[in-house]
Amino acid sequence: MRQRPIPRRTPGNLPSDLSGFVGRGGELSELGRLLDASRLVTVTGAGGVGKTRLVLAAARAVADAAAGPGETGGTPDPAQERYCDGVWLAELASVRDPALLELTLAEALGLTDHTTRPPRTVLAEHLAERRLLLVLDGFEQLVDETADLVRDLLRRSPGLRVLASGRRPLTLDGELSWPLAPLGxxxxxxxxxxxxxxxxxxxxxxxxxxxxxxxxxxxxxxxxxxxxxxxxxxxxxxxxxxxxxxxxxxxxxxxxxxxxxxxxxxxxxxxxxxxxxCTSGERLLWARLSVFAGQFDLDAAEYVCAGPDLPVDSVLDLIGELLGQSLLVREETAAGVRYRMLESVRIYGAGWLESLGDARRLRRRHRDWYMGLATWCELDWFSPRQEEVAALVEAELANLRLALECCLDEPEEIHLGQYLAGTLWFYWAGCGRLTEGRHWLDRTLEGDLGLAGAEYESSRLKALWVLGYVAALQGDSVASMSALYECRDGAARSENPLAAAYAVHRMGCLALVSDDMTRAGELLGSALERYREAGELNSNVLMCQVELAMALAFQGELAGALTLCREVRDICEERGERWTKAYALYVLAYAALDAGGTAEARRLLAECVAINHTFRDLVGLVLAVELLALVTVAEGHPAEAAVLQGAAEPLWDGVGMRLFGSGYFNAPRLMCQERAGELLGAERYASCARHGRTLPLDVLVERALRGPEPAPVPAGPLPRPRGAADRADRLMEHPEPKSRKPAGSPKGEPAG
Structure with missing residues (x-):
């Protein structure tokens, strides 16, 4: 019997076509020909002429061709080579801030970067050696910035091709601009x-x-x-x-x-x-819905749009009418049922809202809803709904950006922006959004001209400690310490013990990654006492306890570290918290491996990897993968360990300084490298590591969770490690710290 081809999977993020694509066969063929002839093709035309549908149909055709005939053979399509790294869509219509353009492209490509490197650098490095098609839809409001970015990326990425759609061309050298005619x-x-x-x-x-x-x-x-x-x-x-x-x-x-x-x-x-x-109610709702960016849900529509002239219990029926008239689109997402207005329809409604003189009030009402949403999400982060919260904030990101912009429009309301940017700490730090979080925190604090008044000092202090936290995770110790000392001093002046606790906590976190374990233990212990005195218990408090456990473990006090992390694990399981639990599992796995329990260490790390991948927490993920590599070589699978170590390297590029430049965090990697290298030989180790560097993130995670095949190499006990691994053994017991105090700390600064 003839074997059926096994479909290949093309990387990418193209949405499914829910309503079917009618006609345009000739245009699709022509667009394919143009993509063969040029690395930049722009489809132009009026709003509503069908540009988006056409480029998405063309992109799907490219993705299908790149998937090829499958593993059983067939004539390869040139697209398999040209687009072997996938077809990716970046939707730009809702992006108004030029500073977010590059971040939006990075998000579309699935890039998570915790460093302080410019997003353009991250994009260029990611695309430099890849062959893919990038689809840009709706760039006309940022045409100059988009053109500059596309020009730069095409110059630095020879395997990149761009298919763009907008109301005007980018006017770049080599661009093939194709005006799309209406349907025949x-x-x-x-x-x-x-x-x-x-x-x-x-x-x-x-x-x-x-x-x-x-x-x-x-x-x-x-x-x-x-x-x-x-x-x-x-x-x-x-x-x-x-x-x-x-x-x-x-x-x-x-x-x-x-x-x-x-x-x-x-x-x-x-x-x-x-x-x-439309009826008068439908027209009014249409105008008011235009204040949303991208998707929105029914609750948001009811809060923002209802009023004396539009009863809240009428909004659902009116939305149904607008859906029936194709003025709204209904979409199923990870965050539930949501609605979206086509851009041309939204712009028309926004014009009517301006003519009614109600735009400013509706924008403020929109802002207030999303400030409330962020507040509830922060509370729900410490609950079994943590994953739902992450999906909700992801779905609402365009609206949250709009709310932050609204806060920045009024200097006397800058404190609202500080509150909102600070309240979203769990998303910036826990869901791989450090660069965007840093952007908004910097903007709200730079815009603080003292107009908000002392009564809003708590919002400013929250933004400061969150900025210190984000900057520390990015490896920017100077900016981190500056923000944290400012927060601590401000907390003392305003008698805000909770803000002081957060500042001291994050100073301890910075000391931890700076290898000053004594100071880290003092600061983290002090912060825990302050949290307890204030009656504070949330993911941050539990993370402080885990970080204290890390400091103890790195100093050889494993019993104390185990006690702290088991308590954290129990609280997390009781509350349904998973993000902090993953870090507790990392420390428990570290201790299990130290005691020779490789099976237990693998079980703990597998759960750790799965959780961190769910939340896009690159720091936690790469730490777990590094330790899992050491577990893997201890189990007798040095080739797989080398693959995991190789796969971790590009992840560190997104985190920043590899293993924070820390001797303590680096010790498992050195030990694994030494042992796997001795068992495999330098040439094979390097080959396995090179293969690991090519693995996409999803493939790496799947491989880490699956574990190696149950045939260890070699038989018998592992040889005693020598050289670098001996040094790593000593480092795990008494490493030489690279600094006795975090960068930027004053001489003689007392703990806490």
Missing amino acids: PEEALALLIERTSAADPAFALTESNRAELAELCARLDGLPLALELAAGRLRTLSPGQVLSRLEDRFALLTGGSRGALPRHRALRTAIGWSHEL
């Missing part, structure tokens, strides 16, 4: 029929309605968005009624300005016509 008469009619039938299965094309439907397609100039809106109306109106309303009510809009392109006039006609056919 037959394709426009096919799209109208398909969308109307999807909404009303009883609808069908007949000889009696064909002429009117064809005229409607012509009147709407073949614009897909306009046709989608018309399809929403054909559920309740006949084609003749739609035509008459379009003619009678919008002759002025159809004429438009003298210089307007016909398709621009047709789009405005279609959207304006839909607006006029």
Whole structure:
């Protein structure tokens, strides 16, 4: 029997096509030809002409070609080589801050970087040796910044190709700009029929309605968005009624300005016509929903949009009506059911909101909702809903950015931005968003001109200790200590013992990664006492206890470290907390390995790896992988250990200084490298490590969780390590600290 091909998996993040792609066969073929001819292709056209749908269809075709015929053979497609590293989509329409452009691209590519390196450097280094297609959708509001970034990346990344869509070209050398025309008469009619039938299965094309439907397609100039809106109306109106309303009510809009392109006039006609056919409540909700960026949920819509003129219990029904008219899109996400307004529709609604004079009030109301959301998410982070919180904040990131911008628009409300940026500490530190967190924390603190007043000092202090925490994790000890000392001194002046506890805690964390274990133990112990006096218990407090356990373990006090981490593990399991638990498991695995319990160490580290990968916590993940490599060589699998060590290296590039430059954290790596190298030989060890460096993150995690095959190499006990591993053994007992105090600490600074 002939074996069926096994589909290959192409890396990427393209969304599924939920409603089907109608027509455009010729355009798809032409776009494929252009991508063969140029490394930069830009599809241009009016809003609503179908640019996004076309480039996504073209990108899916590229991804399918790159997947190839499978493992059983077949003629390879050139795309398999050209796009072997995948097809990736970056949606830019909701990005307004130029500083977030590069971060958005990094997020789209799945990059997590904890360092202080510029995001452009991170992007360039990631793309330098890769062959992939990057799809950029909706860049026109940042066209100059996008053009500059694309130019730089294409120059530095020879295997990169870019497919962009926007209302104008990027005007770069080598760019092939292709203006997208509206649909032809037959394709426009096919799209109208398909969308109307999807909404009303009883609808069908007949000889009696064909002429009117064809005229409607012509009147709407073949614009897909306009046709989608018309399809929403054909559920309740006949084609003749739609035509008459379009003619009678919008002759002025159809004429438009003298210089307007016909398709621009047709789009405005279609959207304006839909607006006029809405009830007053639907129009009002449409305008108010325009304050959201990207997706939103029902609760947010009800809070932000309801009022005396729009009762809260009417919002759900009105959303249903807007969905039925194709003015809203419903999407299933990891955070639940959410809604999204197409950009052209949103812009139209925003114009009406401005004309009503209500835009500023609605933006502030939007900000207030997302400040409340962040507050509840911070509380829920210390609960069984931790993973749901991470997914929710991820889904709401565009709206949280908008809320932060709103806070920064008013100097006297800068304290609200400080509060919001500080409250999101769990997302910045726990979900791999250090660079973005640093961006907002710096902006809110730089904008503090003392206008907020002493009554808001607690918000400023929170932003300071979170900045100190984030900077420490990025390896920026100078900025970290500066923020933490400012926080501690401010806490003393304002008599805020809780802010002081957080400042002392993060000073202890910085001492820990600086190899000053004595000072780390003093500061972390002092912070724990302060937390207890204040009645504080959350993930931060438990993390402080884990960090104290690390300081003890590195000094050989494993019994004390075990007691602290077992207590943390028990509390985490009782409360449903997983993020801090992962770090406690790391210390418990360290102690288990020291006692010879490799099986127990592997079990603990596997859970640790899974949790850290779930939350995109690169620091915790790479530490666990490094220790797992040592466990693996101790089990008799030196080749697999070398692969894991190699795989950890690029992860450290995203964290910053490898193993923080710490002799204590580096000791397991040195020991593993020595033992695996002796068993494999230098050449094979290097080959295995090189293979590890090529593993994508998801593949590495899957491999780490699966474990090595149950055939150890060699038989019998491992030889006694020599050389670097002996030095590593001594380091694990009494390492030489690289610094007796954290960078930036004053001489003679007392603990706490």
